[in-house]
Amino acid sequence: MTHKRLRAHIPAIYQIQVQGVLTPDWSDRLGGMAIDVDGLEGEAPITTLWGRLLDQAALCGILNTLYDMRLPLLSVECEDWEDQD
Secondary structure, three states: OOOOOOOOOOOEEEEEEEEOOOOHHHOHHHOOOEEEEEOOOOOOOEEEEEEEEOOHHHHHHHHHHHHHOOOOEEEEEEEEEOOOO
């Protein structure tokens, strides 16, 4: 089995989950990521952001913005990336 090598300076698709609500109008400020909110009645809502970012510097910018908004970070996953070997 061959594994692709992730590097900090290449584009990748990320999924980020935070506790709280972000409306879709935040997408432009958050790197154009798609925004989806889920939550059952009586539970804290969970916002999922998903999309392609140019590099990990862009990811850090989004994480800093979410931190500044005081949204608790639940998870960050790199789902796929461009292999540039």
